[in-house]
Amino acid sequence: xxxxxxxxxxxxxxxxxxxxxxxxxxxxxxxxxxxxxxxxxxxxxxxxxxxxxxxxxxxxxxxxxxxxxxxxxxxxxxxxxxxxxxxxxxxxxxxxxxxxxxxxxxxxxxxxxxxxxxxxxxxxxxxxxxxxxxxxxxxxxxxxxxxxxxxxxxxxxxxxxxxxxxxxxxxxxxxxxxxxxxxxxxxxxxxxxxxxxxxxxxxxxxxxxxxxxxxxxxxxxxxxxxxxxxxxxxxxxxxxxxxxxxxxxxxxxxxxxxxxxxxxxxxxxxxxxxxxxxxxxxxxxxxxxxxxxxxxxxxxxxxxxxxxxxxxxxxxxxxxxxxxxxxxxxxxxxxxxxxxxx
Amino acid sequence: xxxxxxxxxxxxxxxxxxxxxxxxxxxxxxxxxxxxxxxxxxxxxxxxxxxxxxxxxxxxxxxxxxxxxxxxxxxxxxxxxxxxxxxxxxxxxxxxxxxxxxxxxxxxxxxxxxxxxxxxxxxxxxxxxxxxxxxxxxxxxxxxxxxxxxxxxxxxxxxxxxxxxxxxxxxxxxxxxxxxxxxxxxxxxxxxxxxxxxxxxxxxxxxxxxxxxxxxxxxxxxxxxxxxxxxxxxxxxxxxxxxxxxxxxxxxxxxxxxxxxxxxxxxxxxxxxxxxxxxxxxxxxxxxxxxxxxxxxxxxxxxxxxxxxxxxxxxxxxxxxxxxxxxx
Numbered sequence: 001x002x003x004x005x006x007x008x009x010x011x012x013x014x015x016x017x018x019x020x021x022x023x024x025x026x027x028x029x030x031x032x033x034x035x036x037x038x039x040x041x042x043x044x045x046x047x048x049x050x051x052x053x054x055x056x057x058x059x060x061x062x063x064x065x066x067x068x069x070x071x072x073x074x075x076x077x078x079x080x081x082x083x084x085x086x087x088x089x090x091x092x093x094x095x096x097x098x099x100x101x102x103x104x105x106x107x108x109x110x111x112x113x114x115x116x117x118x119x120x121x122x123x124x125x126x127x128x129x130x131x132x133x134x135x136x137x138x139x140x141x142x143x144x145x146x147x148x149x150x151x152x153x154x155x156x157x158x159x160x161x162x163x164x165x166x167x168x169x170x171x172x173x174x175x176x177x178x179x180x181x182x183x184x185x186x187x188x189x190x191x192x193x194x195x196x197x198x199x200x201x202x203x204x205x206x207x208x209x210x211x212x213x214x215x216x217x218x219x220x221x222x223x224x225x226x227x228x229x230x231x232x233x234x235x236x237x238x239x240x241x242x243x244x245x246x247x248x249x250x251x252x253x254x255x256x257x258x259x260x261x262x263x264x265x266x267x268x269x270x271x272x273x274x275x276x277x278x279x280x281x282x283x284x285x286x287x288x289x290x291x292x293x294x295x296x297x298x299x300x301x302x303x304x305x306x307x308x309x310x311x312x313x314x315x316x317x318x319x320x321x322x323x324x325x326x327x328x329x330x331x332x333x334x335x336x337x338x339x340x341x342x
Numbered sequence: 343x344x345x346x347x348x349x350x351x352x353x354x355x356x357x358x359x360x361x362x363x364x365x366x367x368x369x370x371x372x373x374x375x376x377x378x379x380x381x382x383x384x385x386x387x388x389x390x391x392x393x394x395x396x397x398x399x400x401x402x403x404x405x406x407x408x409x410x411x412x413x414x415x416x417x418x419x420x421x422x423x424x425x426x427x428x429x430x431x432x433x434x435x436x437x438x439x440x441x442x443x444x445x446x447x448x449x450x451x452x453x454x455x456x457x458x459x460x461x462x463x464x465x466x467x468x469x470x471x472x473x474x475x476x477x478x479x480x481x482x483x484x485x486x487x488x489x490x491x492x493x494x495x496x497x498x499x500x501x502x503x504x505x506x507x508x509x510x511x512x513x514x515x516x517x518x519x520x521x522x523x524x525x526x527x528x529x530x531x532x533x534x535x536x537x538x539x540x541x542x543x544x545x546x547x548x549x550x551x552x553x554x555x556x557x558x559x560x561x562x563x564x565x566x567x568x569x570x571x572x573x574x575x576x577x578x579x580x581x582x583x584x585x586x587x588x589x590x591x592x593x594x595x596x597x598x599x600x601x602x603x604x605x606x607x608x609x610x611x612x613x614x615x616x617x618x619x620x621x622x623x624x625x626x627x628x629x630x631x632x633x634x635x636x637x638x639x640x641x642x643x644x645x646x647x648x649x650x651x652x653x654x655x656x657x658x659x660x661x662x663x664x665x666x667x668x669x670x
Contacts, residue, residue, distance in 0.1 A: 001343045002369050011366055013357045021355035022348055031347070033602060034659050037609035041652035044616060048648050052641040059634035096652040100645075183364050189354050244368040246376075282380050284364075285346050285371030290379065297387060301394055312402035320395030326388030330381060330436075 032288045038096070039142050045100030046146070050107050053077070067116055074108025077101050078130065085138045099143045106130045106147060110154070124158045127151040135193060145192035152196050156204040165222045167204070168269045172226035174200045175273065179233055182280065183240065198277060198289070201226065202296045205270025206303065226269035230276050234260040237276075241283040251336060255329045262325045266318045271300035344370040382435060386487075389439045393446065409458045416454060420447045424479075438485035445476035445491060464506050469499035486550045493530055497523050517565040521579040524561030527554055528586060535598060548600070555590060555603050559610045562586055570617035572624075580614075587611040591662065599666040605659060612655040619647035 004022070008015045053073055061069065081102035084094065109130060114123025131147040138144075152174070159167035178197030181190050238256050241247035247256065260279075264272050274296035281290025304315055349366050352358045358366050400407075400415060407415070427440035449472040456468055473496040480492045504519040531554040538546040566583040568574035590607035594600045623629075629640045 001372050003343055004348075007344055007352075007366060007369065010369065011358060011362050013352065017355070018352055018357055021352055021357060024355075031601065031605070034605050037605060037612065037659075038652060038656055040609075041612060041616070041648070041655060045645060045648040045652060048641065048645040052638065052645055055641055056638055059631070059637060096656065097649045100649055100652075184360050185353060185363050186360055187356060191350065240364070241368075244365060246368050246371060246373070278383060282376055282383075284367050285376055290383075294383060298390070301391060304394070305398070312398045316395045316398035316402060318395070319391045319398060323388045323390070323392030323395055326384045327392065328388075330384040330388055333381060333384075 035142060035145075039145055042096060042099045042103065042142055042146060045096065046103035046107065049077075049100055049104035053104060053108055067112060070108050070112035071116070074105040074110075074112060077105030078109060079105075081105060082134065082138050085140055085143065088139075095140075099140060099146070102134065102138070102143055103146050103150075106134070106150065110150070120154070120158045120161055124151070124154040127154045131193075135190065136188070139189070141189065141192050144190070145196065148193045148196040152200045156200060160204075165220075168201060168223055169225040171204055172201050172229045172269065172273070174198070175229060175233055175276065179236070179280065182284070182286075198273075198280070199292070201230075202270045202273040202277065202300075205268065205273070206296065206299055223269045227264045227267075227272050230269065230272040231260055231264035233276055234264070234272075234279055237279050237283050246283050246285075248336075252333060255332050259325045259329050263322050266322050268300065268304075270303075271297065274300055343372075346370060385435050385439055389436075389443065393443055397450070412454050412458065413451070416447055416451045420444050420451070423447065427483075432482055432484070438483045438488060441479045441483040442485065442488050442491060445479045445488065448472055448476050448479075449495065464502070466499050466502035466506055469495055469502060473499050484544050486545050486547055489545075490550070490553060493527070497526060500526070515576055517568070517574055517576045517579055520561055520565050521582050524558045524586075525582065527558035527561060530554055531558060548602070551600065551603055552606065555594075555606050559587070559590070559607060563610045563614065566614055567617050570614065570621045572621070583614065584611075587614075595662050595665045601663055601666050604662050604666065608655060608658055608662065612651055615651050615654075616648050619651065620644055623647065 002010070004018060005015065007013060008018055054070070057070055057073065078101075081098040084098045085102065106127070110123050110127045113126045114120060117123075127147075128151045131144075131151040134147040135144050156167065156171055159170055163170065174197040178194045178200075181194035181197070185191065185194070235257055238247060238253050238260070242249045242253045247253050256279075260275070263275055267275075274293050277289050277293030278297065279293075280286065281288070281293055301319070304319065346367055349358065349363065349370055352366075353360075353363050396419070400412075404412070423440045423444040427437045427444065430437040430440065432438065432441065449468075452468045452472050456463065473492060476492060476495065480488045501519060501523055504514065504522070505516065508514045508519075509516075531551065534545055534550055534554060562579060562583040565574060565576070565579040569577050569580060587607045587610060591604050591611070594604040594607070623640055623643050627636065627640050627643070629637055631637055
């Protein structure tokens with residue numbers, strides 16, 4: 001661990017500017033759990049605005065279901081709110097009102113378009129485009145998270161509708177993109193988008209019904225590409241961590257790689273995605289990812305019981321094998337510690 | 343020392359190049375703390391999965407096993423876990439994990455006894471006996487995780503007892519039972535703070551506080567929200583919820599500064615205020631689809647209330663943070 005002075009020296013950061021940047025107060029600097037609380041409040045407000053607009057269209061204009069009028073109304077709301085946010089002059093109330101209005105507008109545009117065209121993929125494309133506009137045009141991390149989240153949910157649903165059990169495989173493409181954005185963040189702050197991309201697969205696997213999790217099965221291809229992707233990313237993190245000094249090279253790194261391979265072979269894609277989040281949290285020292293990954297890992301162990309596709313004996317062997325692998329690595333690390341550094 | 347959040351801010355200000363972000367993040371990372379976390383995560387996941395695997399194995403051929411074989415397997419497992427814990431040492435995480443396994447198997451044993459003998463005993467008896475018999479393991483392990491498991495088992499026993507035997511008493515409702523359990527959880531929280539303050543380092547990990555705050559707040563929040571949103575008709579829980587959140591915020595701002603715990607209480611309070619607004623608006627103005635203007639006006643008020651509450655929450659959080667900074 002180092003202080004500001006040493007950081008400035010190592011990375012050629014002007015100390016005075018660094019102190020100014022750290023002292024500056026901005027609503028986006030709040031801890032992640034506070035952002036989550038405010039984001040949840042934003043969602044409730046967005047739903048309320050959405051209900052209002054739909055009710056207005058129904059009661060005042062007499063529309064029975066969202067049509068192109070809803071799309072237009074939503075686009076106006078979104079544009080107005082985005083413009084207000086871009087100005088950066090909104091106070092606290094105005095900020096949250098604008099975020100909620102933008103989300104309500106985006107939902108109306110997406111939902112109205114989807115209903116009128118009867119196309120889930122069409123709605124998904126619109127949601128993705130709105131997310132891109134919001135991310136590039138408005139510098140609000142909460143709005144970025146909400147827009148990207150909505151687009152990700154629609155992508156997951158559309159993939160499941162198209163591919164059924166195999167939806168987790170194309171969805172896993174989001175993980176390497178998210179990982180890249182976390183490890184090598186661009187100038188534009190895309191942390192919420194990166195988080196959504198990393199969380200897409202495990203949350204989709206946890207929430208959506210992927211036909212009783214057939215990705216567990218060894219005699220069908222669904223789920224294997226996703227597991228290979230997660231294993232590759234796990235190994236990349238081990239490599240990066242070893243190179244940067246976060247992970248002890250040699251036996252520890254090798255043990256981690258073997259455990260990752262074992263888990264990827266035996267566990268469903270959602271569980272391996274959870275383990276990937278834990279590994280990312282560990283490598284980067286990122287507590288939210290570590291906590292969320294741990295929670296998801298526990299969830300998937302519990303959900304395993306309800307995977308009806310394979311019987312209890314197979315499940316017991318899979319869990320016992322991965323559990324033994326974890327304990328073996330734990331024991332090996334303890335032994336290495338006792339022997340001291342090489 | 344810098345933290346990752348500060349590296350994020352420096353990067354957002356354009357002072358750290360994208361290619362330097364990862365090296366900078368690793369430079370400020372607390373290697374020892376994260377290595378410890380990784381060890382414990384490996385132990386917890388490994389033990390949990392192995393235990394689950396063993397449970398699934400016996401569930402697979404459970405029907406074929408005679409009763410005494412079932413008891414033998416479970417009791418044998420308990421003996422092995424306890425013996426291994428004593429050999430490894432109770433001051434080591436793996437020893438504590440083995441005692442937790444023995445505690446879990448105690449509950450499994452009672453479940454199997456109930457299944458084999460079909461005594462017709464109430465479910466609360468099983469959990470109460472489980473809590474009583476696992477208490478010595480819990481005390482011996484001096485493990486915060488083990489105490490949390492014990493609290494869950496105990497509160498389940500008390501909740502079932504109240505539901506199954508006390509519901510006939512006037513004034514005892516399901517909602518009030520849930521609220522009582524929430525208060526009991528806060529009681530355990532208070533014990534945790536007192537014990538940690540007296541030097542029990544094994545209990546002082548921050549997550550133990552956060553889990554108890556979340557658990558207690560959730561148990562009080564749901565019945566309160568149910569009343570506010572017209573799903574329940576008992577307002578008494580609200581009279582407990584509001585002061586409880588206020589006390590939590592006060593304690594974790596002034597006395598034991600912890601922004602995470604204070605934020606959690608603030609978040610629950612904020613949601614309750616949103617629900618309160620909905621109730622007030624519905625009770626005074628009312629909502630009906632047959633009157634368009636009134637319906638839209640009511641919805642607009644609810645929107646304003648919800649957004650205003652979110653904004654007030656953000657402002658309150660800012661003040662809490664400043665107060666915690668001053669208190670610390």
